[in-house]
Each structure stands twice: as C-alpha cells, then as structure tokens.
Amino acid sequence: MDPVLNPFRPGAGRRPPVLAGRERILTNFDVVLRRAEEYGEGDRSWVITGLRGVGKTVLLNELMSQANARKWIVAKVEASASVPLRKILATELAKAMRTATGRHLGGSKLKRALAVLKSFTLKLGLDGVTLGAEVEPQHGVADSGRFGEDLTAFLEVVGDASLEFGIGTLLLVDELQEAPSADLEAINMAVHALGQADIPPPVFFVGAGLPSLPAQLAEAASYAERLYVYQPVGLLGAEDVRRALVEPCLERGATWEGDALEQAQQMTRGYPYFVQSIGKHVWDLAPGPVIAAADVAAGGALAREEIDAGLYRSRWERATTAQRRLLTGMAQLRGDNAVEIGELATHLGKARTSDLSVARQELIKKGLVYAPERGLVAFTVPGMADFVLSQDG
Numbered sequence: 001m002d003p004v005l006n007p008f009r010p011g012a013g014r015r016p017p018v019l020a021g022r023e024r025i026l027t028n029f030d031v032v033l034r035r036a037e038e039y040g041e042g043d044r045s046w047v048i049t050g051l052r053g054v055g056k057t058v059l060l061n062e063l064m065s066q067a068n069a070r071k072w073i074v075a076k077v078e079a080s081a082s083v084p085l086r087k088i089l090a091t092e093l094a095k096a097m098r099t100a101t102g103r104h105l106g107g108s109k110l111k112r113a114l115a116v117l118k119s120f121t122l123k124l125g126l127d128g129v130t131l132g133a134e135v136e137p138q139h140g141v142a143d144s145g146r147f148g149e150d151l152t153a154f155l156e157v158v159g160d161a162s163l164e165f166g167i168g169t170l171l172l173v174d175e176l177q178e179a180p181s182a183d184l185e186a187i188n189m190a191v192h193a194l195g196q197a198d199i200p201p202p203v204f205f206v207g208a209g210l211p212s213l214p215a216q217l218a219e220a221a222s223y224a225e226r227l228y229v230y231q232p233v234g235l236l237g238a239e240d241v242r243r244a245l246v247e248p249c250l251e252r253g254a255t256w257e258g259d260a261l262e263q264a265q266q267m268t269r270g271y272p273y274f275v276q277s278i279g280k281h282v283w284d285l286a287p288g289p290v291i292a293a294a295d296v297a298a299g300g301a302l303a304r305e306e307i308d309a310g311l312y313r314s315r316w317e318r319a320t321t322a323q324r325r326l327l328t329g330m331a332q333l334r335g336d337n338a339v340e341i342g343e344l345a346t347h348l349g350k351a352r353t354s355d356l357s358v359a360r361q362e363l364i365k366k367g368l369v370y371a372p373e374r375g376l377v378a379f380t381v382p383g384m385a386d387f388v389l390s391q392d393g
C-alpha cells in the first residue's frame, strides 16, 4: 500500500497512531488535571517504569501535550549521566516560563516566579538561560546552591503562579534512572516538601525510567516508596495489539483478514515497538486493501530483522566476550526474567558472586541489563534472551 500513507511509527519516542492499553493511566491523569484546575490542588506525583520500547516516552509526551493544550506550565527533560539534572531542568523551566508569560498576561505571581527562577539559574551559573533582560533576580530565594532546597523554593512560587491562572505546573523527567543519586535525592526532597502543605500546590512531577528506578529512588530517600504513585507500563494485551494494528488501517481504508491479524498479534508478543515495526512493514508490502497472512509473514520477517538489528544486535555488539558469557548465562537460566546473581555465578562456574561484579557493572552502564532489585539482574529490552540464545553457538 502507499508508503506515504503508512500510519505506523516504529522508533524511540515516536507517537503511535493508537496509544493502546494506556487508558487507565490517561484517565488518572485527567483527574490530576481537573483537580489542579478546579480545586487548585496538587496530586501525588508519579513514577512510570518499564523496559525499553514499551512506550514510556510516548506516554510522557502525551501527558505533556494534554497539559500544554490546557495552557499549563510544562517542562520536560531527559536526565543523563553526563549533565547535572539541575542544569537541564533550569534551562527547560526557563523556556516553560517564557511560554507561560506569553500565554498568561500580567500575573504578579508569575513575575515573582520568573524572578526566583532567575536567581536559581544565576546561582547555577547558567549563562545560556534567557528569561528576558527585564527580569530582575529575586535574591535570597532558591539561590542557596543546594539543589533540593532551591528546587522546592522555586516550585512553591511556580505553584502560586499556577493558582493565579487556574492551571497547574507539570514537570516531566524521562530516563530518570540515569540521574545521579544526589539529583534523585533533590527531586524526592522537593516532591516531599510540596506534598506536605495543607493544600499541596498544583505542581505535578512525573518521572519515567527503567524498572530499577523505584529502588534507586528508595535508596536516595527511604520515604520514596510512599512518595510516588508507581505506574508500571508493560507489554500490551492481545486485544490492545489488535486495536493498535487495525484502527490506523481502517482509517485509511485497509482491513486485516482474521488469520493475518492473529499471526501479527502473536509475533509482537505484546511488545509495543514490535507492533509499530510489523505494522509498518506489513503496510508497505501488502498490495491491499485487505491484508493477508502472506503479507504478515513477509512483513513480520522484516520487522524481526529491524528489531534484531536496532535493538538486540547493537547491544550484543557492545558487549565484550566476558560480558556476553554473562548475558548468555542469564538467557539460559531465566530467559527474559530476572536472575539471581548467586545462581548465575554458580551456573557460570564462578567461585564468588563478586567475580561477576565488573562485567555486571559494565553491562548496567552500557544499558544492556539492570538490577530490578538488589542481587538480581535482568535484560532492559523484552525479547533479548531469545536473541542472545540464537547467537550462542
């Protein structure tokens, strides 16, 4: 069928034509939005967790666009191990505040928030952040140089400014597992402090990351377990996969034969990235307008190749021989499920679990595996185990 009309979008952070299976989260978010607008009250912050390619980033983007459509103050950043979160966040907050001043004219509290942000950014030595020459810094607020305290102080005034306009402020941080533990501690501190007000201000924080994130947050502050609402996102159910494949086609005049759809659904195993990839290849290959089983067989093979090359092989090739042995052991023992380090050491003929520490640490750094809990290790991408086993001999 015409590739120009292809509705499917494989690739990191690319919005799917149908965001399937996330209705509950979106309904909950609607409550957050309305609570802020109608009652001026903030809700408990969220942490979204899931493996690579399950749709965390597109979900964050959806929350962002909903809040934007309602003229909220919105800042979204991606944490990274190399740049301090305070800098990335301050830069994005400055942009958000500039947008807000364009949308909401003449609020005195908004002016104050700008002034406080200015002192916050000056303290961080951020020259690139422009808030407008007319903004004078508010000395003595949010400029202690301690990130947690300064962020709290700034979010308090931005919360006030939101109330002035009957909106809320939304702070989104993707790849939060990459942030150094001091930054996680600062975020915990700010979220905790805001939540303690008699009426919590309408400032809502959403972090997203790998399933190791809850443990990392808890390590940074023991109260983190109760601080956030944890929203795991995972593989899609069969019905959601069918919807994600069928509806975008229907809109463009194409349909699926029953067995073709069934085969496609099974090949994806509910993995959202695979859903987009198979949808795309099947669309391009099928003569249409009715998609048949043969189209799925051919398109499915291309999708598998794309996923192998883009997700699995690139990761496998980054691993050294010793690291590959560890990966193979994991796949042999538990497939895609988490493996206990002790068991893995025994399986690989190591005397001590510490004999695996270096390889394991390196693999975590390279983003191939993560620690779902202390003493456990698991793949970051669904389906990696099968690939690893297919590489072994």
Ligand SMILES: Nc1ncnc2c1ncn2[C@@H]1O[C@H](COP(=O)(O)OP(=O)(O)O)[C@@H](O)[C@H]1O
Pocket (backbone or CB within 6 Å): 009, 010, 011, 012, 013, 014, 015, 016, 017, 018, 019, 020, 021, 022, 050, 051, 052, 053, 054, 055, 056, 057, 058, 059, 244, 272, 273, 274, 275, 276
């Ligand atoms: N709910 C969903 N339904 C259908 N496709 C989805 C869904 N969520 C994500 N996708 C697709 O999966 C791929 C990966 O999404 P992304 O948000 O980058 O994942 P993550 O951030 O978790 O690694 C993208 O191609 C996206 O279009």
Ligand SMILES: [Mg+2]
Pocket (backbone or CB within 6 Å): 012, 013, 056, 057, 058, 174
């Ligand atoms: Mg992502």
